[in-house]
Amino acid sequence: xxxxxxxxxxxxxxxxxxxxxxxxAARDRAYPRDQRADExxxxxxxxxxxxxxxxxxxxxxxxxxxxxxxxxxxxxxxxGPKAAAKYHLLYPLLDITTTLDPYFNIAYRFGAIFLSEAxxxxxxRPDQAVALLRKAIVAMPHKWQxxxxxxxxxxxxxxxxxxxxxxxxxxxxxxxxxxxLPPLAASMLARGQDRTAARFLWQQIAKSEEAWLRQSAQRAxxxxxxxxxxxxxxxxxxxxxxxxxxxxxxxxLIAKRVLKGIPVDPAGAPYExxxxxxxxxxxxxxxxxxxxxxxxxxQ
Amino acid sequence: MAAAIRIEALTKDYTVGFWRSRSxxxxxxxxxxxxxxxxxxxxxxxxxxxxxxxKLLMQLIYPTSGRAEILGRPVGDIAVxxxxxxxxxxxxxxxxxxxxxxLGYFAQLFGYSSLERKARVAALLDRVGIGSERKLQLRKFSxxxxxxxxxxxALLNDPEVVFLDEPMSGLDPLGRRDVRxxxxxxxxxxxxxxxxxxxxxxxxxxxxxxxVVAGGRLAASGTLTDILAFQVxxxxxxxxxxxxxxxxxxxxxxxxxxxxxxxxxxLELSLDQAPDRIxxxxxxxxxxxxxxxxxxDTLEDxxxxxxxxxxxxxxAPLAEEARASH
Amino acid sequence: MRAIRTVAVNVFxxxxxxxxxxxxxxxxxxxxxxxxLIGQLTAGQDVKIIKDxxxxxxxxxxxxxxxxxxxxxVSKEVERRSIYALLSKPVxxxxxxxxxxxxLVLTLCVxxxxxxxxxxxxxxxxxxxxxxxxxxxxxxxxLDPALLKAIFLIFIELMLVTAxxxxxxxxxxxxxxxxxxFGFYIAGHFNADLKNFDRVVDSKVAATLARxxxxxxxxxxxxxxxxxxVHGLPVAAAYIATTTAYGLAYVAGLLLIATFIFSxxxxx
Numbered sequence: 046x047x048x049x050x051x052x053x054x055x056x057x058x059x060x061x062x063x064x065x066x067x068x069x070a071a072r073d074r075a076y077p078r079d080q081r082a083d084e085x086x087x088x089x090x091x092x093x094x095x096x097x098x099x100x101x102x103x104x105x106x107x108x109x110x111x112x113x114x115x116x117x118x119x120x121x122x123x124x125g126p127k128a129a130a131k132y133h134l135l136y137p138l139l140d141i142t143t144t145l146d147p148y149f150n151i152a153y154r155f156g157a158i159f160l161s162e163a164x165x166x167x168x169x170r171p172d173q174a175v176a177l178l179r180k181a182i183v184a185m186p187h188k189w190q191x192x193x194x195x196x197x198x199x200x201x202x203x204x205x206x207x208x209x210x211x212x213x214x215x216x217x218x219x220x221x222x223x224x225x226l227p228p229l230a231a232s233m234l235a236r237g238q239d240r241t242a243a244r245f246l247w248q249q250i251a252k253s254e255e256a257w258l259r260q261s262a263q264r265a266x267x268x269x270x271x272x273x274x275x276x277x278x279x280x281x282x283x284x285x286x287x288x289x290x291x292x293x294x295x296x297x298l299i300a301k302r303v304l305k306g307i308p309v310d311p312a313g314a315p316y317e318x319x320x321x322x323x324x325x326x327x328x329x330x331x332x333x334x335x336x337x338x339x340x341x342x343x344q
Numbered sequence: 345m346a347a348a349i350r351i352e353a354l355t356k357d358y359t360v361g362f363w364r365s366r367s368x369x370x371x372x373x374x375x376x377x378x379x380x381x382x383x384x385x386x387x388x389x390x391x392x393x394x395x396x397x398x399k400l401l402m403q404l405i406y407p408t409s410g411r412a413e414i415l416g417r418p419v420g421d422i423a424v425x426x427x428x429x430x431x432x433x434x435x436x437x438x439x440x441x442x443x444x445x446x447l448g449y450f451a452q453l454f455g456y457s458s459l460e461r462k463a464r465v466a467a468l469l470d471r472v473g474i475g476s477e478r479k480l481q482l483r484k485f486s487x488x489x490x491x492x493x494x495x496x497x498a499l500l501n502d503p504e505v506v507f508l509d510e511p512m513s514g515l516d517p518l519g520r521r522d523v524r525x526x527x528x529x530x531x532x533x534x535x536x537x538x539x540x541x542x543x544x545x546x547x548x549x550x551x552x553x554x555x556v557v558a559g560g561r562l563a564a565s566g567t568l569t570d571i572l573a574f575q576v577x578x579x580x581x582x583x584x585x586x587x588x589x590x591x592x593x594x595x596x597x598x599x600x601x602x603x604x605x606x607x608x609x610x611l612e613l614s615l616d617q618a619p620d621r622i623x624x625x626x627x628x629x630x631x632x633x634x635x636x637x638x639x640x641d642t643l644e645d646x647x648x649x650x651x652x653x654x655x656x657x658x659x660a661p662l663a664e665e666a667r668a669s670h
Numbered sequence: 671m672r673a674i675r676t677v678a679v680n681v682f683x684x685x686x687x688x689x690x691x692x693x694x695x696x697x698x699x700x701x702x703x704x705x706x707l708i709g710q711l712t713a714g715q716d717v718k719i720i721k722d723x724x725x726x727x728x729x730x731x732x733x734x735x736x737x738x739x740x741x742x743x744v745s746k747e748v749e750r751r752s753i754y755a756l757l758s759k760p761v762x763x764x765x766x767x768x769x770x771x772x773x774l775v776l777t778l779c780v781x782x783x784x785x786x787x788x789x790x791x792x793x794x795x796x797x798x799x800x801x802x803x804x805x806x807x808x809x810x811x812x813l814d815p816a817l818l819k820a821i822f823l824i825f826i827e828l829m830l831v832t833a834x835x836x837x838x839x840x841x842x843x844x845x846x847x848x849x850x851x852f853g854f855y856i857a858g859h860f861n862a863d864l865k866n867f868d869r870v871v872d873s874k875v876a877a878t879l880a881r882x883x884x885x886x887x888x889x890x891x892x893x894x895x896x897x898x899x900v901h902g903l904p905v906a907a908a909y910i911a912t913t914t915a916y917g918l919a920y921v922a923g924l925l926l927i928a929t930f931i932f933s934x935x936x937x938x
Contacts, residue, residue: 054930061923066885072912101894104722148901254807402758405936430758437752440687452676453759
């Protein structure tokens with residue numbers, strides 16, 4: 046038996062729920078929430094599955110995976126070149142981190158540098174770096190740094206200057222982009238690889254507030270210095286070839302008074318000279334090893 | 345004068361069984377009026393429907409049909425609750441509150457000022473005999489002490505009508521005596537007291553009018569003397585110092601003799617034997633009187649008889665009630 | 671109103687006597703320990719992690735309180751029959767429900783406030799202990815007032831979960847209530863999937879049904895702005911206002927239905 050008072054209560058409840066639903070619909074129209082849910086529905090990956098499990102605690106879970114990513118990288122790095130360190134989990138961990146928290150800026154930039162780093166400094170997978178950065182662009186299309194980072198990977202690791210210039214150009218169009226991007230893109234198209242451009246790029250990165258980004262940049266700059274030194278050494282070596290039948294060596298040149306002693310690289314390790322060809326390279330024991338590839342110039 | 349409590353054809357059915365298919369009638373068309381200022385006893389064996397009636401009056405449960413009024417207002421009226429008090433059967437309150445806090449909580453619901461609350465709470469706790477324990481949490485209270493707290497909370501607002509469901513339960517003889525005195529005090533103050541009990545002696549000591557329920561039905565109502573006068577079956581005379589010869593002489597003329605101890609004997613006299621004659625006899629022979637009490641049907645005996653009189657159909661619910669009432 | 675306030679204060683008193691405030695101690699200890707440990711580990715992201723942890727813990731601790739006290743709010747009184755004496759006093763069943771709800775909300779309010787203060791205290795220490803150059807990298811300032819937006823919406827979400835728990839408490843046992851409330855909590859967070867069902871599924875009926883369920887279930891994921899706030903992304907005031915209004919309307923609906931159910935109950 047429903048009395049009048051009970052009926053009033055029920056009607057009140059119905060009105061309350063109806064207004065709740067109306068408010069919800071209005072708010073959804075005004076503030077559509079992330080559509081990234083769609084991509085995740087279609088793209089089955091452990092990141093998406095985790096997203097379901099972690100409910101509203103995505104951010105904390107992202108932190109957990111970020112910590113794991115760093116520790117994985119650090120652990121493999123410290124294991125030394127002798128160990129079978131492969132960094133094979135770095136990309137999946139960074140991928141999951143950024144799936145759980147698509148705004149995790151530092152994870153993207155970390156991935157950009159270290160995923161593309163050649164072995165044994167990293168897995169040497171510039172393709173993975175680019176994939177991660179593309180994800181960053183989907184989440185935050187207004188940040189110029191990601192376009193710049195993609196351009197950088199194409200330039201420094203893949204030696205694809207056309208594509209690199211394109212990405213630098215795109216970066217230049219984003220809000221707050223630095224004004225050295227357009228001339229950089231132009232010179233890249235014109236001259237391809239040259240150390241001036243590379244040095245310039247790394248110097249920009251060396252101004253970063255992230256300590257490890259600065260350290261990577263400084264190391265790269267030192268490597269560029271070493272490349273310069275190698276050029277000079279090789280021209281010396283070619284001017285004073287060994288007598289017929291003899292092999293190239295440092296003592297020969299020291300005997301000829303061309304060098305004062307065995308040349309060392311900026312990190313303090315002695316350069317090696319190939320006895321057959323006379324080519325100079327950085328020693329495998331040097332901290333600067335492995336050196337970046339020296340790609341061809343366009344002219 | 346308008347009735348303090350008016351109950352008209354109040355009925356409560358419960359549906360039982362797994363599919364709620366069977367109906368069980370806990371109260372069947374109860375009708376009684378209670379006059380203002382009287383102490384009314386609501387009697388019946390366990391499971392007769394007493395607590396059901398009280399819960400219906402407090403609107404803790406809803407009637408299937410019929411109605412009831414308290415002080416002229418329909419049951420459930422919030423305003424009237426300002427003027428009544430209720431003690432549930434086997435009350436239980438909040439473990440984590442002290443006796444003072446519990447009464448303070450209820451007093452707040454009545455809307456008394458902070459000062460007035462303190463005064464009332466202190467006075468009532470004194471009245472029901474709770475001393476320094478009032479600062480202890482209720483989880484440390486014995487059953488008897490909880491019962492006292494229950495009585496106190498029922499009187500917090502100086503109620504015009506007080507409802508007590510088995511007020512003596514859990515109390516030792518001292519406590520019961522105190523409660524009896526309290527109920528008489530309430531009557532002297534002009535309040536109406538409606539209390540339920542399965543103990544006849546309590547009703548006898550306190551009430552002028554009673555109602556008797558059994559099996560959910562009203563078995564009898566009216567003044568106590570009218571209902572129960574014919575109940576006396578005989579007398580029990582307990583004497584001490586009865587010599588063996590005197591005993592042998594008296595035995596054939598009484599219904600039964602029981603030896604309580606070497607020195608004490610209980611004699612059961614039938615109704616037509618005047619106990620004063622035999623008492624004088626024995627006293628003259630050197631014995632001493634210990635006690636003289638009427639032997640009466642228990643309330644249960646009365647109910648069984650009455651119920652049988654009311655018809656065989658009434659028996660079935662009674663048995664079911666005994667099971668359901670646990 | 672007086673009756674509601676009286677009942678509410680008693681609920682708060684019961685929660686204090688039930689040692690609920692100890693969870694605050696646990697929270698504070700956890701935050702302090704984590705901030706110390708995390709600081710040693712990650713590449714300058716410690717402030718983000720502390721904010722994430724603090725907000726997540728506020729939400730989780732609050733959730734446990736809302737559910738475990740909420741499910742017993744009504745059923746405990748009925749089961750131990752303390753409700754008999756209470757309802758004979760001048761307090762209606764509707765006032766009883768409202769008072770019980772207000773009391774638990776008060777408990778949660780105090781809890782969340784203390785946690786917010788503790789979180790800001792830890793963040794203040796971190797700001798003081800970190801070099802300004804490192805601080806510039808942070809997505810959002812250490813002592814970011816925007817955190818209050820997230821905390822506020824967490825509180826409204828807890829109010830909604832409490833109402834759900836109380837609703838179940840009016841007619842079912844504590845264990846069943848806990849399971850149902852928790853189930854609604856999880857469903858409420860997955861509801862974004864239901865909303866976009868039409869993009870993934872062909873059947874129009876299924877999509878409409880899913881959309882209907884989306885609207886009926888409590889939309890709890892909308893209250894989660896933790897990620898945005900920690901990364902310094904904007905959260906519009908209008909968003910907070912409509913979402914809060916939604917939450918309060920839903921609470922009102924639940925309380926009214928609970929009152930309806932409770933008013934018709936026989937207390938055997």
